[in-house]
Structure formats: C-alpha cells, structure tokens
Amino acid sequence: MASSMTASPTSSSNGQTDNSPPIGVINMAHTNKPFKKPGYTPKKTRNLKQIITLEKAKEWKTSTPTYWNIEALPSMTPQKKYCDITGLEAKYTDPKTRLRYHSTEIYQSIKSQPIGVVQQFLGLRNAAVVLK
Amino acid sequence: MDMDLDEDSVTLHPMQTEKQFTPTPDYSDYGSFASTGTALVIDNGSWQCRAGWATEDKPRLVFDNQIAKFKDRKAHTSNIFVGNDVYADVLARSSAKTAFDGDVMCNPEIMESVLDYIFVKLGITADRIDHPLIMTEPVCVPHYNRNMMTELLFESYQAPSVTYGIDSLFSLYANGPDRAKDGIVMSAGHHFSHVIPVSGGKVHLEHAKRISYGGVAASEYMLKLMQMKYPTFPMKMTTAQSETLLINHTYVAHDYLQELASYEDPEIFKTKDRVIQFPFVAPVVEEKSEEELARLAAKRKEQGRRLQEQAAKARLEKLIQREQNLEQYLALKNSKATLKKAEWAEQMKAAGFKDEADLDTVIKTTDAAIKRARNKELGIEEEEKEPPTFPLVDIPDEELSEMDKKEKKKQRLLKASHDARMRAKAAKAEEMAIQEELARQDAERREREPQKWLDEVHAKRKELVDKIKAKKQLREQLSDRRSHASQLRMTAIAALASDAPPPKRRRKGQDEDTFGADDSDWMVYREIAREDDSEDEEEATQLNEYEQQLLKYDPDFLHEHTMNAYTPKNSFLHYYTNGLGPYDPAVGLELSQTYQLHLNVERIRVPEVFFQPGIVGLDQTGFVETLQDVLKRFDAQARERLVQNILVTGGMAQIPGLVERLDESIRSILPFSPDRKNYHVRRAQDCLLDGWRGAAMIGRDQERIKKISVTKQEYEEYGGHYIKEHGLGNVFQD
Numbered sequence: 001m002a003s004s005m006t007a008s009p010t011s012s013s014n015g016q017t018d019n020s021p022p023i024g025v026i027n028m029a030h031t032n033k034p035f036k037k038p039g040y041t042p043k044k045t046r047n048l049k050q051i052i053t054l055e056k057a058k059e060w061k062t063s064t065p066t067y068w069n070i071e072a073l074p075s076m077t078p079q080k081k082y083c084d085i086t087g088l089e090a091k092y093t094d095p096k097t098r099l100r101y102h103s104t105e106i107y108q109s110i111k112s113q114p115i116g117v118v119q120q121f122l123g124l125r126n127a128a129v130v131l132k
Numbered sequence: 133m134d135m136d137l138d139e140d141s142v143t144l145h146p147m148q149t150e151k152q153f154t155p156t157p158d159y160s161d162y163g164s165f166a167s168t169g170t171a172l173v174i175d176n177g178s179w180q181c182r183a184g185w186a187t188e189d190k191p192r193l194v195f196d197n198q199i200a201k202f203k204d205r206k207a208h209t210s211n212i213f214v215g216n217d218v219y220a221d222v223l224a225r226s227s228a229k230t231a232f233d234g235d236v237m238c239n240p241e242i243m244e245s246v247l248d249y250i251f252v253k254l255g256i257t258a259d260r261i262d263h264p265l266i267m268t269e270p271v272c273v274p275h276y277n278r279n280m281m282t283e284l285l286f287e288s289y290q291a292p293s294v295t296y297g298i299d300s301l302f303s304l305y306a307n308g309p310d311r312a313k314d315g316i317v318m319s320a321g322h323h324f325s326h327v328i329p330v331s332g333g334k335v336h337l338e339h340a341k342r343i344s345y346g347g348v349a350a351s352e353y354m355l356k357l358m359q360m361k362y363p364t365f366p367m368k369m370t371t372a373q374s375e376t377l378l379i380n381h382t383y384v385a386h387d388y389l390q391e392l393a394s395y396e397d398p399e400i401f402k403t404k405d406r407v408i409q410f411p412f413v414a415p416v417v418e419e420k421s422e423e424e425l426a427r428l429a430a431k432r433k434e435q436g437r438r439l440q441e442q443a444a445k446a447r448l449e450k451l452i453q454r455e456q457n458l459e460q461y462l463a464l465k466n467s468k469a470t471l472k473k474a475e476w477a478e479q480m481k482a483a484g485f486k487d488e489a490d491l492d493t494v495i496k497t498t499d500a501a502i503k504r505a506r507n508k509e510l511g512i513e514e515e516e517k518e519p520p521t522f523p524l525v526d527i528p529d530e531e532l533s534e535m536d537k538k539e540k541k542k543q544r545l546l547k548a549s550h551d552a553r554m555r556a557k558a559a560k561a562e563e564m565a566i567q568e569e570l571a572r573q574d575a576e577r578r579e580r581e582p583q584k585w586l587d588e589v590h591a592k593r594k595e596l597v598d599k600i601k602a603k604k605q606l607r608e609q610l611s612d613r614r615s616h617a618s619q620l621r622m623t624a625i626a627a628l629a630s631d632a633p634p635p636k637r638r639r640k641g642q643d644e645d646t647f648g649a650d651d652s653d654w655m656v657y658r659e660i661a662r663e664d665d666s667e668d669e670e671e672a673t674q675l676n677e678y679e680q681q682l683l684k685y686d687p688d689f690l691h692e693h694t695m696n697a698y699t700p701k702n703s704f705l706h707y708y709t710n711g712l713g714p715y716d717p718a719v720g721l722e723l724s725q726t727y728q729l730h731l732n733v734e735r736i737r738v739p740e741v742f743f744q745p746g747i748v749g750l751d752q753t754g755f756v757e758t759l760q761d762v763l764k765r766f767d768a769q770a771r772e773r774l775v776q777n778i779l780v781t782g783g784m785a786q787i788p789g790l791v792e793r794l795d796e797s798i799r800s801i802l803p804f805s806p807d808r809k810n811y812h813v814r815r816a817q818d819c820l821l822d823g824w825r826g827a828a829m830i831g832r833d834q835e836r837i838k839k840i841s842v843t844k845q846e847y848e849e850y851g852g853h854y855i856k857e858h859g860l861g862n863v864f865q866d
Binding site for chain 2: 021022023024025026027028029030031033034035036037040042043045046047048051052054055060061063064065066067070071072073074075076077079080082085086087088089096103105106109111117120121124125126127
C-alpha cells in the first residue's frame, strides 16, 4: 500500500515545482500518511459550551470533580481598588462615570473623555454597562 | 551630567511585526524505533504541542498547536500547514486555527492533522502507530472530549494503547518522582491556572481549583491596555505582539502597592520604563549634490525666462492688434467728414457700433489700454489715481438734463461709497495710532515702574484665567442635567416661556410688563444661552498676549506657569505614555516616538491578576487565596506535608518574581514559623518541558504502562472515555 506512493513527505524532493510549499514546510494535504487506516472520519466539532451542557445532563456524584465544578470560588477578601486609567492605587471614584482614579491630574483627563472611552475603561475590569 | 546621559541613552526594544518561521526538523531514523514498542509521548497543550520518544530526554518536536487549511487560488491546490509551518506563508498565517476551545480539544479534524504531522515528522513509515501513546489532557476534561481523542487514536492510527495524564502532575513527577506523593502543583498555564493537591500518592481533584486567567487572557489584557493607552497608534497591534510584551517585559512585584507607588517617582520610573519601538518607515529625504542643485536652479531659471519671453511676446502681439484696431476706429471716425451720412452709418454698423458715442468710448478705452501696456513695457509706474470727482452732485436738478440727472444719481451713489471707504480708512488709521500710543504708554510705564506694571499684568491675567475657569466649570455643570446650574437655567427658561407674568406682580396690580426696564433683565438670556464660542477665542488671544508679555518681562514667569502649560516632568500621564525623554511641547513627538510604546505600570499590572483577579473584574480567588482554600480541605497533618512541596509550573511561571511572590505570600496564610522552614516553594526545573519529561519517565517503565494504559480492547469494551486512575491523571467516574 505504501509502495504505490513513494513520494517523500519532505519538501526537499518536490521543491522544484511551482506550487510547492516554502522550504522546510510540509503540505499535509498532499503528504503520504502510511500509518493511517483509511475510512475513518472524525467526529463532528462541538464547542465546549455545548459539550458541557450535554455532560451536565448526566448523573454525577457530588463528590466527583467535573470541568464545571472545579472553578475557583469568588474571593472572600476585600478587593483593593486600582486606577482604571493608570493602574496605580485608586483613592477616589468619580461619581459620574464610576471610574476609579489616582489623582486630580487623572481626574482632569477623565472629564474630557467621551462616554465610549469611559465604557471601554470600565470594560477593562468587566464593569461596563452592557446594553442588551 | 549623569542625568543627561540617562535621558539620551534610552534603550529601545524592537518589536517584530510577526512571528518568524523556523523550520521544524524532519527525522528519518524510525528504523531504530520500529517494532521496539517504545512509547510515544505527546504533550498536547492548547499553546504548544510537544512530541517525542519516551526513551529520549526531550521532545523531538515542539510547535504551536495549530493548523492552516487554505486554498491557493493561483496554483489551484488545497494546502494544510501545521504547527510553526503556518508562519511560513502569509495566507496560512491568516487562516490559522486551533483544535482547542479554551484548554479542551474540541475539533478532532484539526487534531487529526496535527497528529498526522507529528507522525510524518517522526518519519513513521509503518502501516499503523504501533507504540503505546502517552498524552496529556486538561484537568477534568469532559468525557465527550476524551472520547473524541481516544476514538481518533484507536480508529485512525490503530494504536495499541493510550495513557492520559495531566501535564502539571507529570511536571511534579519530573521534578522528583520520589517527592511526587505529597505536594501541591500550582500551574500558570496558557488558558487557565490550576492548583492541584496530591496527598499520599493520590491526586485530590475534588479539591483542585481552576482560575480563569492564563497566558491568553494576560496577552489580551495587555493588548487592551495598550490600545487604550495609545488610541491613535499608527499600527494595529496583534495578540502575538502583546504576547511578546508579556513574556519579555512583565514581572511580578514583590509588594504590589509599594511597587506601584515607586512608578510615580520620575527617578525610579526612568529605570523601569521599557520603550518598545515598532518598525516604521521614515519619509525619504532626497539628498542632492550641490552640482545637481545648481543644475536644477539653472533649469528653473531657464524655464522662468522662457515663460516670461512667451508672455512678453503675447503682450506685444496684443498691443499691435490694439494699435491696429485703434487706427481703424480713428479712420472710421475721420471718414465721417468725407463720406455720405448713410454710407457712413452702414460702415459703422458693419464694424459693430451703435452710434458715434459708442465708437468714441471704444476709442477711448482702447487708447487707455495701449497707453497702460506701453507704460508697463517700459517699466513706468502709473501715477497715483486722482481722487474721483463728482461734478454733477452739487448742481441742482433743475439745471440738468434728463441724461445728466441719471448720471447725477450714479455719481451720488459712487460718492457715498467712496466717502464711506475714506471714513473707514481714517478710522482705521486713528485706531492704529491709538493702539500705538497705548503700546508706547504701556512701554513707558513699564520702564518707569516695572514692578507695578508687572503686578497689573499679573492681576489682569489672573482675572481672565478665573473667568475662563469659571466658564469652563459652568459648562461642565450644564452638561449634567441634575446640577444646580442646569436647574437654574431650566427655571429661567420655564419662567420666560410661561405666558402668565410672575404672580407677585399681579398681586401688586401692575399688569404692565416691565421686562427690559432694568438692564440686568437681559442677563437672563445670557443665563439660558448654552455657550458662545466667539468670546472664548477672544479670551484665549487676550490671555496669550498677557502671557507673552509676562514671559518676556517677568523673569519669574516661566513657560510652565502659563495656563495651558504642559511639561513632561510634572505630568504623570505624560511620562506614563511618552516616557521621560526630551520633549518639546511646541514640536510634539518625533516620528519614531509615535511608533513607540512605553511599558511601565503594565509590567506589573498584567501579571498581578494571577494574585488579584478582581483587577480584570474576574470574581475568583487569586493564586494565594485559592491555595488557602485548597489547604483548608485537608487536616493539619496533611497540610504540613503538602506545603513542604509546592511546585510552580506552566508557561507563565517563567514570569520573573512570580515564584518569589508566592513564596512570600504563602507565609501569610500559614501558621507563624520563625525560621520559615515550615513550607517550601520551588519552580519547576523547566516550566515548559517538564510535563513532557514526566510523561516520558512514565513511558520508559513498560511494566507500568501495561498496568495503567487503556488498550484497544478495553476501549471497545468500556468506551472512549474510560481511563485507569494512576495518580498523575484525571479520576474516573462512569
């Protein structure tokens, strides 16, 4: 079976033709794969969310670790606040935009920001207003 | 002197536009592995795939776990490039895909191409993969996904057996097999980070935790931060580039708050700021030799001369034409005397004249034009025009004919506009004189009482600045509908709009509307008007004038004292984005500087998320708190054993300072021990390859492999999700 296709998989042998891949690259679409059993087609792709919904439907012991129950829990310690613009420690929050800021200089710059930019800054810490 | 030197010698870190292609080696020594039953080890990570023979000390192939499937329209070929080969072609680069969703393999078709590639690269020529396979899989991978993988391995490649394990546990094993019975692995990976306890040789996945932050999220966060910091950056930054920023320039702060504060000090900032230079093309300035310049100048001159000549020629021709015309007209006029009236009228008509007056005016204008042209040719300046006279204006209408009356009307109009022009000119001159006089007086006063003069200018400037500021504040308040200023404005508008006069007045019996009697009444319009930009401009020029004077005459008044002063040193936002290099506010950034990123606070901000996920709004425990959480689930004795062996591994564990920070913070969650010997934190010897190495170590023990692997027969009997627990992999529940 393998002898019928003798072309070497490496690019060096067919590096002369026009549609050959760049040197050092194997085009897997036209490479001899003797180790494969023909006739097998892989399963269809599903995204992880779908798969987890499927898996969740099965019965699981509560003690069994699963992909969805090993996620770290919400933090119980008080969160430090950082400046949304610079990342420095934030002592203040602008009541209008809800942006946290470090100093008056940064506050001045916040005041001149359009609302879209403000939302983008809030989005950095997942606090932007999402309209649905 | 030292400082100057520092400022000039900024180290630039060049940024590559894209990942460079380096070929993955091909192997042709399969003969020495065929029919030996040597295990094949594949660390199938969502970032890199590492594959090789278990008997060797490192993987033969290490490549980015991706493929590119694309059609070349020109050559009419379908292409599949795998791994780093993707970087060899532009089209491939843009169509790169991965088999992974998060850290889980979800696309078996892509996975198949990757596996094909591995076996081709290893030079396997047999008609099946006759080697026990050892592969890594994510922590608590869903059965569905494991099933996909197992099916692929057995159905497509007819492998004899497969063993799955978790990469970080293999890494623990690689970093001392005898110590792998008790310990905690903390891995900071590509997509996620994990904390996994192992106690008494058993992995306690039920106590393990996954934190949703890793290299991918960190790169994305870095990218977003940079995009927000440089909204007008001339290039589009890619995640691959922000990844190199993450790998090359970030570090974990020992004490985050203290480190943050240190960035505010310009002197320390200077040492920590990293400047990333993106490639850019400077506009080409053609350097010309003097000879060439001279030649060009001569050419230009020659061209100019030729044009002038042409123009002169045209002018001359026109002049001649005009003179001929004039001669004809004059001849026509003179012929009036000699010719019969009817004949003459005929000739007039033929020449296109209505009557004699028409002919006269044409003769007059032509003559004037010829004179003007001649004068110009000879370089004679035309004498000043005499002020126009309006002789008819002062003559009473009765003395004039109908024609003259019309003419008088015209002259009156002309006179009026002429007079107005004259008056405006005079007023302007007067104004100029007054201004000059004022300036002179001002200068005189300045010389006489310099201090007093300066004080006055300062006072005037201050008044103006206050006014501008107050205006700005009002404007800001008006932009908020609930502010006091806005409400006052709305009341005023409502009062103006209502038909009923204010009730107070009616009570007094005054029905008469007295609005406007008092000048201040009109101020209400000012109150309700939103803004007037024209005044702003005037104020700005006035302020600029005052400031220019002060800059000139007050030695204590420097550029940085002006209202819109912008000096790099006193503005954190300036040096945060543009660094502390030399900067001229008047000129702005140089071209090369517009292609620069300054990486400073981000250097610690991005990796800090591992410890404080709240920074990116992730509501999960950080590394240390998660560890504390995990430890709580064990009794005191076990806890003591576990903390003696804390191993940090994964790609992100390479970030400088991460292990040190962990070491420092873990102390705070453990019982006090003066000698700090009650726990031990270490970094894996090779954070990237130890997962593969640990798996290879298992793979060398063929007896062990037989015990823990799933054979094809077992797969057919129990299903694709079936595994045997072996202490370095997932647990099994049917």
